[in-house]
Amino acid sequence: MDATVNVNGVVTAGDQAVVSVFDHGFLYGDGVYETLRTYNRHPFLLDRHLARLRASATRLALDVPPTDHELETSMRDTMSRVNPEGEVMLRMLVTRGVGDLTYDPASCPHPTIVIIARAHRDTPEEVVRIGVHVVLASVLRNHPRSVDPSIKSNNLLNNVLAMQEAIHQGAYEAILLNHRGELTECSQSNLFAVRDGVVLTPPLDAGLLEGVTRNFLFEVGREIGVPVREAVLREPDLDHVDELFITSTTREVVPVVRVGERPVGTGRPGPIASRLLVRFRELAEALTGAHVGDS
Numbered sequence: 001m002d003a004t005v006n007v008n009g010v011v012t013a014g015d016q017a018v019v020s021v022f023d024h025g026f027l028y029g030d031g032v033y034e035t036l037r038t039y040n041r042h043p044f045l046l047d048r049h050l051a052r053l054r055a056s057a058t059r060l061a062l063d064v065p066p067t068d069h070e071l072e073t074s075m076r077d078t079m080s081r082v083n084p085e086g087e088v089m090l091r092m093l094v095t096r097g098v099g100d101l102t103y104d105p106a107s108c109p110h111p112t113i114v115i116i117a118r119a120h121r122d123t124p125e126e127v128v129r130i131g132v133h134v135v136l137a138s139v140l141r142n143h144p145r146s147v148d149p150s151i152k153s154n155n156l157l158n159n160v161l162a163m164q165e166a167i168h169q170g171a172y173e174a175i176l177l178n179h180r181g182e183l184t185e186c187s188q189s190n191l192f193a194v195r196d197g198v199v200l201t202p203p204l205d206a207g208l209l210e211g212v213t214r215n216f217l218f219e220v221g222r223e224i225g226v227p228v229r230e231a232v233l234r235e236p237d238l239d240h241v242d243e244l245f246i247t248s249t250t251r252e253v254v255p256v257v258r259v260g261e262r263p264v265g266t267g268r269p270g271p272i273a274s275r276l277l278v279r280f281r282e283l284a285e286a287l288t289g290a291h292v293g294d295s
């Protein structure tokens with residue numbers, strides 16, 4: 001993969017980047033991460049991603065010693081070597097660090113901080129125009145008192161298992177239900193439904209990641225006069241929605257036209273997802289464009 005990687009301040013080509021096998025991130029998934037992308041080569045909503053990174057780390061009692069400014073400087077330094085003409089995807093990981101074969105965090109005196117930068121790949125316009133097929137996974141989203149889905153942790157087996165089901169069925173994503181049978185989110189994106197002109201998304205209490213894009217979409221909706229609110233949704237509700245779409249940092253807004261064998265609404269991407277996406281992109285461009293010229 002064509003990437004540039006920063007491991008504890010050492011920047012190399014992706015295939016030269018090295019982390020110890022005794023790193024507890026590798027051994028136990030003991031760590032947290034964020035995925036960001038740039039518009040106008042500026043990491044979008046960086047402050048929100050850093051705030052979530054620190055919130056996730058706090059839940060693991062994991063120290064993140066660098067300041068936000070230092071993290072931003074490292075990110076910009078790493079991405080400066082990537083895709084000079086285009087946009088960049090950044091993945092920042094903070095793990096417990098290198099230690100003994102024990103769960104005791106005291107054995108890891110220093111966290112490991114990794115930044116992976118590579119060219120951002122836009123969701124193909126064809127995908128946005130035609131919409132995607134998703135499945136309902138048989139695996140449930142982790143119970144919040146297990147590995148809480150609100151922690152963006154490197155411990156991603158729940159997501160991996162759900163996505164394997166999607167891949168197996170030729171689908172783009174997998175929706176996960178919670179232990180109460182409510183819809184939560186997808187393996188790597190948040191879920192939204194549109195009913196009678198109102199956009200609904202499962203509440204945080206359902207057990208899901210509080211997506212940065214999800215939160216931004218509430219603001220985008222307000223801008224264009226489309227109400228966006230939280231609501232408990234269950235599988236039968238899928239038969240009574242006009243539109244369904246997913247959101248994430250790298251995918252923006254992607255319309256869903258089929259869940260398993262069940263067509264959504266008209267079976268074609270709907271107008272509200274499309275309007276939200278247009279305004280989302282305008283805002284992303286405007287918010288990052290304001291920085292053009294800084295460095």
Ligand SMILES: Cc1ncc(COP(=O)(O)O)c(C=O)c1O
Nearest residue numbers: 188189190209211212213248249
């Ligand atoms: C499980 C899960 N839900 C939702 C999202 C979307 O979050 P964001 O909008 O912050 O990218 C992601 C992104 O990776 C995710 O992994």
